[in-house]
Amino acid sequence: MIDRSGSLLATVRTALDASPPAVAEPGTLRLHTLFSIPRQVKSLFPLAHIHPTDLEYNKKAASIGALEEQIFVTASWVPLAKDDVEGAVEATKAGEGGETRPSKETARDRSAPLLILAMELYLYTIPELGSAVLYVSKLDSSGYGPKTIPTPLREALSRQVFADKDTKFGNTLTATLSSAVTQHFTSFKHWDATSQSSSSVQVSHLSVHILARSQRAYLFPSSPENKDKKVLSDGGLIKWWRAVMSDVVVSSRDETSAVRKTAKSKGGAIDARAFYVIPGYSKMESHPLVPLVREADSSSTASQAGQVLKQAKWNYGHPYSSGGASCPESDLPPLPLHWQSSSFVLSNSDTEKDKVPTNPDASDYDPRRVRTVPTLMPHFSDDPKTRFLDEMARDAHEHSGWKKKVANGTSEPKAPGVTNEEKENGIESELDVSSFKGEAISNGTKRPAEDSTDDSQSEKKVKTDIPTTSSSSGVPLVTLRAQMRERQSMDDLPIDEFWERMAFRQECCSGNAVGVLVILFTRLPPSSSASSGTTVERQPLSLPYKVLGDLVFKSLMKDSCEWNKVTLARQLTESWFQGVDREVRRKGGLAQWKQEVGREEDELATLVGRGTIWADFVLNGPTKEQLDKSKKEAETKQNGNSTGTTAPGGGANMLSVKRKKKPAA
Incomplete structure (x- = not known):
C-alpha cells in the first residue's frame, strides 16, 4: 500500500x-x-x-x-x-x-x-x-x-x-x-x-x-x-x-x-x-x-x-x-x-x-569549492540571470584568445591547457579560439579580408590535425578548452559586480x-x-x-x-x-x-x-447574510469611533493648517 x-x-x-x-x-x-x-x-x-x-x-x-x-x-x-x-x-x-x-x-x-x-x-x-x-x-x-x-x-x-x-x-x-x-x-x-x-x-x-x-x-x-x-x-x-x-x-x-x-x-x-x-x-x-x-x-x-x-x-x-x-x-x-x-x-x-585555495595554480585547488559565479549562480530556463550568464559565456570567445607572456613582454596566442604531446606535434601554434569562430589572429590583430582563403585552409588543417579523442568523461577536448575559457572569464568577474x-x-x-x-x-x-x-x-x-x-x-x-x-x-x-x-x-x-x-x-x-x-x-465560508451583517457591524463601529472624536458643538476636532505669512513688502 x-x-x-x-x-x-x-x-x-x-x-x-x-x-x-x-x-x-x-x-x-x-x-x-x-x-x-x-x-x-x-x-x-x-x-x-x-x-x-x-x-x-x-x-x-x-x-x-x-x-x-x-x-x-x-x-x-x-x-x-x-x-x-x-x-x-x-x-x-x-x-x-x-x-x-x-x-x-x-x-x-x-x-x-x-x-x-x-x-x-x-x-x-x-x-x-x-x-x-x-x-x-x-x-x-x-x-x-x-x-x-x-x-x-x-x-x-x-x-x-x-x-x-x-x-x-x-x-x-x-x-x-x-x-x-x-x-x-x-x-x-x-x-x-x-x-x-x-x-x-x-x-x-x-x-x-x-x-x-x-x-x-x-x-x-x-x-x-x-x-x-x-x-x-x-x-x-x-x-x-x-x-x-x-x-x-x-x-x-x-x-x-x-x-x-x-x-x-x-x-x-x-x-x-x-x-x-x-x-x-x-x-x-x-x-x-x-x-x-x-x-x-x-x-x-x-x-x-x-x-x-x-x-x-x-x-x-x-x-x-x-x-x-x-x-x-x-x-x-x-x-x-x-x-x-x-x-x-x-x-x-x-x-x-x-581554507579554500583560490589560486588556480595551487595543487589542492578545487574549482567546485571556490565561491565564484560558476559555483554560486544556478542556471534555470527562462530566467534573466541565466540569459546574462549565457551572454557572458559567449563574450568570453569574442576576445583575442588566450595569451601567455614571453621574455620580451609580448604575447602570443595560446590555447588553454595544451598538453606536452600536442606541443610536440605542433598543434599549439595552430589552435586558438579564433579557429572555432572562423577568425585567424596573428600577433593580436585580425588578418586582412583578402586572406580569407588562407583562413579556410588553416581551418581545414586544424580540423585534420587535431586529435579527435575525447576526455575520460566523453567530452571533446575542444569543448573542454572552450569551457575553460568561459570559466576563467567568469572567475574574473566579482559576484557583487x-x-x-x-x-x-x-x-x-x-x-x-x-x-x-x-x-x-x-x-x-x-x-x-x-x-x-x-x-x-x-x-x-x-x-x-x-x-x-x-x-x-x-x-x-x-x-x-x-x-x-x-x-x-x-x-x-x-x-x-x-x-x-x-x-x-x-x-x-x-x-x-x-x-x-x-x-x-x-x-x-x-x-x-x-x-x-x-x-x-x-x-467553509460565511453565508451572504453573515458577511453582510459583519460589514454593517464594522461600519457602525467605525462610525461610532469617528463620532466620538468630534468636538463639542458637532464640528470635527481637526487641527487647522498653520499658513505661512507673506513677507512684508
Whole structure:
C-alpha cells in the first residue's frame, strides 16, 4: 500500500485544516499535483567542475549532475450552498476511503468547475552533495476564484463559521496554496517520505529561488481581459511573495507547526535565511516600492502579518558574498555547493572549516569549492540571470584568445591547457579560439579580408590535425578548452559586480522592477555512518518530462485557449481534467500504481489517482447574510469611533493648517 501521509496533497490538506483560507463563500477546491519522472541533467551548474587552467584535471573531472523534476499544480473551484457543505464533506471522505463512487452532485449541477490557479516549479536534487534547488517558475490565476474576506472581518466571521473557537480564517486562497506547496519541500518531506529505501537521496539543504516579475498572464492566455482578475504591480508582487515566503520561513523554523508535526522527518532545527533584492535599487531606494521591515514595531501594535514578516528576518541583498549578505566572511550563507562549510553546520559538528585555495595554480585547488559565479549562480530556463550568464559565456570567445607572456613582454596566442604531446606535434601554434569562430589572429590583430582563403585552409588543417579523442568523461577536448575559457572569464568577474551589471539588463531597466528572492533552508546532515543514496524515487503516477510539458502547453497555454470567456473556461477546465486522466492512463505507470494501492479502479467514468495526484477539499465560508451583517457591524463601529472624536458643538476636532505669512513688502 502507498503511504500518502508524506505526499504533496497531504501537506496541502494539513495547511488548509490548520489555517483555512479566507474565502467569502463555501466551495469545493479540486487540486491536481503532477510530477514528472526524475531525469538526469548537467545544466544546473555547467561550469562548476571546470578548472580554469588545468586541462588534465578537466579530462577526469565529472560535471555536477542533478535530478530534475517538473511540478505542476492546478486548483479549480466550485461554489457550494451552505446546506450542501456537510454532504460534500461526507462524500469527499468516503471517496478517500477507497470507494470509487462520485461525490454528491446536488451542488455541482449548478455550475461546472473552473480553473482558478496554476503553479509551475522545477526541483533539482544533487545527490552527490545532499542538496537541492527549488525554482518557482510561474504562478498565475484566471480570475475566477472566490472573493476574499476583508482582513478586518476575518476574526469575527471565524467565530460564526467554525465550531472550534481556535480555528480562524488565514490568508487568501492563492497565498495559502502557494505557501503550502512550497513548505512541502522546505520541510524536506519530499525526500523523507521515501527515505526508507537505501538508494534514496538524503537532502539537508534546499535553496528556493523566485523571480517576482509582474506580467499580465503567465499560464492563462487572455485571462487579463477578465474584469475579476487583479494584476499586481511590480512592487505589489514583490511584497506579496515576500509575505508568502515569510510564512514559509517562520513555519519551517517552528518544529510545532502543523506541517512539520506531520512530517516523517528526523526533526531537529532548520536554519532559514531569507534574502531579496531589486536590481538597480539600493536598500533605501527600494523602500518606497517595497517598504522595509520595521524592527521597532512592538508585537502589541503590529498586525499578525507584520509580526510574521518581522520574524522572517529578511535581508536586503543577495546571499552570494559577505557584502551582498551584510555578514562577515565566517558567516557566509549556505548554498547548494557550499552548505557543508556554513557556520550553522560547522557550529553543530566537530568538523573544522578548511581554507579554500583560490589560486588556480595551487595543487589542492578545487574549482567546485571556490565561491565564484560558476559555483554560486544556478542556471534555470527562462530566467534573466541565466540569459546574462549565457551572454557572458559567449563574450568570453569574442576576445583575442588566450595569451601567455614571453621574455620580451609580448604575447602570443595560446590555447588553454595544451598538453606536452600536442606541443610536440605542433598543434599549439595552430589552435586558438579564433579557429572555432572562423577568425585567424596573428600577433593580436585580425588578418586582412583578402586572406580569407588562407583562413579556410588553416581551418581545414586544424580540423585534420587535431586529435579527435575525447576526455575520460566523453567530452571533446575542444569543448573542454572552450569551457575553460568561459570559466576563467567568469572567475574574473566579482559576484557583487555581477549584480551591479544585472541592474542594466533589459529586464531590470526597462521601467519595470524585478524582485529576486532567495531563501535558504538547512538542517543538520545525518551521521557519517548513514550513507546517502544516489536516486530520487519516482512519484506515483508521475509522467515523462516531455509528456507533462506538452500537456500543460496544449491544455492551458496555447493562444487558442481563451480564459476570458466563462463558457470556454469551463470547457478548458474539463478538457484539462480529461487530458491529465488520459496521459496518466497511458504514461503514468497505472498498472504498478493499482498494484501498490491494492485495489482495482477500472471504471472509465472515474478519474484515476484520487488521493494520489488529485483530491477535493471542501472549504467553509460565511453565508451572504453573515458577511453582510459583519460589514454593517464594522461600519457602525467605525462610525461610532469617528463620532466620538468630534468636538463639542458637532464640528470635527481637526487641527487647522498653520499658513505661512507673506513677507512684508
